[in-house]
Amino acid sequence: LPPYPVPDQTFLQASPPAKDARVLILGGGVAGITAAHELYKQGVEDFIILEARHELGGRMMSHTFGAPGRQYTVELGANWVQGTRTGKGPENPIWTLAKKHSILTQASQYFDGLTTYDETGETDFLDLVEDAADNFDHLIASAGSRVPKGLVDASARTGYSLTGSYPHTPQEMAAEYYQFDWEFTTSPEESSWIASSWNNNYTFATFSEENKMSIDPRGFKTLVQAEAATFVRGGQLRLNSTVSVISYSPTQGVRVTLADGQALEADYAICTFSLGVLQHQDVQFEPALPAWKREAIHSMTMGVYTKLFLQFPHKFWFDSEAALYADRERGRYPVWQSLDHPQFVPGSGILFGTVTGAFSRRIEALPKAQVLSEVISVLGTMFPNATIPEPLDFHYKSWSADPLFRGSYATWPPSFLPEHHVNLRADVAGRVWFAGEATSKYHFGYLQGAYFEGKEIGEKIAGCIKKEGCVGLEHVKHVKNARPYSDG
Numbered sequence: 170l171p172p173y174p175v176p177d178q179t180f181l182q183a184s185p186p187a188k189d190a191r192v193l194i195l196g197g198g199v200a201g202i203t204a205a206h207e208l209y210k211q212g213v214e215d216f217i218i219l220e221a222r223h224e225l226g227g228r229m230m231s232h233t234f235g236a237p238g239r240q241y242t243v244e245l246g247a248n249w250v251q252g253t254r255t256g257k258g259p260e261n262p263i264w265t266l267a268k269k270h271s272i273l274t275q276a277s278q279y280f281d282g283l284t285t286y287d288e289t290g291e292t293d294f295l296d297l298v299e300d301a302a303d304n305f306d307h308l309i310a311s312a313g314s315r316v317p318k319g320l321v322d323a324s325a326r327t328g329y330s331l332t333g334s335y336p337h338t339p340q341e342m343a344a345e346y347y348q349f350d351w352e353f354t355t356s357p358e359e360s361s362w363i364a365s366s367w368n369n370n371y372t373f374a375t376f377s378e379e380n381k382m383s384i385d386p387r388g389f390k391t392l393v394q395a396e397a398a399t400f401v402r403g404g405q406l407r408l409n410s411t412v413s414v415i416s417y418s419p420t421q422g423v424r425v426t427l428a429d430g431q432a433l434e435a436d437y438a439i440c441t442f443s444l445g446v447l448q449h450q451d452v453q454f455e456p457a458l459p460a461w462k463r464e465a466i467h468s469m470t471m472g473v474y475t476k477l478f479l480q481f482p483h484k485f486w487f488d489s490e491a492a493l494y495a496d497r498e499r500g501r502y503p504v505w506q507s508l509d510h511p512q513f514v515p516g517s518g519i520l521f522g523t524v525t526g527a528f529s530r531r532i533e534a535l536p537k538a539q540v541l542s543e544v545i546s547v548l549g550t551m552f553p554n555a556t557i558p559e560p561l562d563f564h565y566k567s568w569s570a571d572p573l574f575r576g577s578y579a580t581w582p583p584s585f586l587p588e589h590h591v592n593l594r595a596d597v598a599g600r601v602w603f604a605g606e607a608t609s610k611y612h613f614g615y616l617q618g619a620y621f622e623g624k625e626i627g628e629k630i631a632g633c634i635k636k637e638g639c640v641g642l643e644h645v646k647h648v649k650n651a652r653p654y655s656d657g
């Protein structure tokens with residue numbers, strides 16, 4: 170396609186014939202499949218889903234783990250339905266789908282069933298964990314009271330300090346980490362006070378406080394795959410198809426070129442690639458995305474959340490669901506969860522730890538043997554009276570190095586303004602549309618965020634195709650915040 174200038178407001182023309190499809194859906198995760206389903210429900214069946222991997226699911230990614238003869242399905246990516254339903258209130262659509270496709274889940278109460286450790290072994294600091302929960306409630310309430318007054322956003326650390334929370338000891342820091350970083354992947358210093366608060370509120374206050382953990386041997390991804398099987402037909406899905414270039418023109422539509430050189434043309438593309446993929450330029454846009462779009466993409470943060478799975482010949486650890494370890498270094502192998510638990514996969518011998526953010530990136534840069542030796546040494550500190558057996562298997566996924574993801578999920582930094590969010594969601598030239606967890610204002614980072622965004626963009630494009638009008642989503646040409654630099 171020739172390089173067209175990108176106008177601000179585009180009115181689309183009727184599509185010329187002989188394209189491969191009306192809509193190309195780029196990515197087969199929750200957002201992509203939900204967008205496709207919405208098109209289908211609205212009578213638009215002329216779409217093709219392009220997915221680089223060999224299967225659907227995206228960041229719902231399971232892995233067969235364990236020694237031969239003792240293998241189990243573990244979830245490298247999403248594992249929990251976070252927030253289900255309260256009474257007759259709104260139901261989390263992911264919970265609706267989990268029930269529809271009979272995903273095997275178990276209630277997970279990692280705040281109630283917790284054992285705490287520090288560098289001296291098991292040490293009860295559950296009171297500090299409760300304090301941290303109260304501090305988080307204050308953080309959210311204070312953010313909520315700033316919004317109607319139009320008060321400026323700041324970091325969650327500012328919010329914590331202004332509401333009287335100053336963690337200093339390893340135990341206090343671990344308790345705060347459990348509340349905050351473990352959910353958002355970023356520290357309070359790196360996170361927006363207001364957006365972190367509404368994100369939590371919309372997920373848990375809107376739906377419920379309940380978390381359901383998938384222990385389905387088919388993998389949590391079955392939710393996406395089984396849903397797709399209800400409406401996607403043969404030619405509508407192309408797996409093992411990596412997109413390299415997305416060309417677009419307001420008048421001619423889109424052309425998507427794959428890594429093998431094949432090109433497909435359509436009227437519209439829905440790009441559901443992660444924020445990390447967009448940030449790392451793993452996919453090229455022709456012409457380059459406009460400045461307002463690039464600013465939005467590079468102003469949000471792609472977090473990293475890494476689960477480290479270990480299988481041991483026998484269980485030597487806590488009987489609770491989870492454990493919190495307070496190291497002198499904040500975020501050093503702090504959270505541990507037991508799959509070898511009567512409610513989950515008893516007898517599996519599987520324990521997994523989680524690290525996030527900069528610590529995740531650190532371990533991705535280390536040899537696996539070194540990470541294992543650090544992990545075993547931390548377990549030795551937590552359980553000084555146990556002999557830690559040689560693990561039968563050890564596995565983690567390097568999310569930030571993977572060119573199909575470049576991280577785990579998005580988090581909203583204090584410098585990211587609501588106008589940036591508008592621009593992150595906005596279509597470009599009426600032809601390239603964006604959907605995924607990162608574009609969700611209130612549910613970024615969650616499966617339901619990807620679902621709501623895929624659904625809305627699917628609806629919008631169905632509207633365009635059915636000629637109900639197609640003016641595109643608004644965007645803000647220049648996001649302004651120049652007051653600190655002016656004299657006035």
Ligand SMILES: Cc1cc2nc3c(=O)[nH]c(=O)nc-3n(C[C@H](O)[C@H](O)[C@H](O)COP(=O)(O)OP(=O)(O)OC[C@H]3O[C@@H](n4cnc5c(N)ncnc54)[C@H](O)[C@@H]3O)c2cc1C
Nearest residue numbers: 196198199200221227228247248249412577605606615616
């Ligand atoms: C470790 C981890 C833990 C998580 N835990 C939870 C949890 O417990 N609960 C929860 O609600 N959420 C959780 N999440 C977040 C949740 O997984 C995501 O919000 C959601 O899956 C994102 O869906 P999506 O459709 O927006 O993107 P994706 O799932 O990333 O889908 C995009 C698709 O695009 C494909 N793709 C990328 N590049 C290309 C290319 N060049 N060509 C073709 N295809 C390409 C990818 O392979 C992928 O399939 C977790 C995520 C991670 C990583």
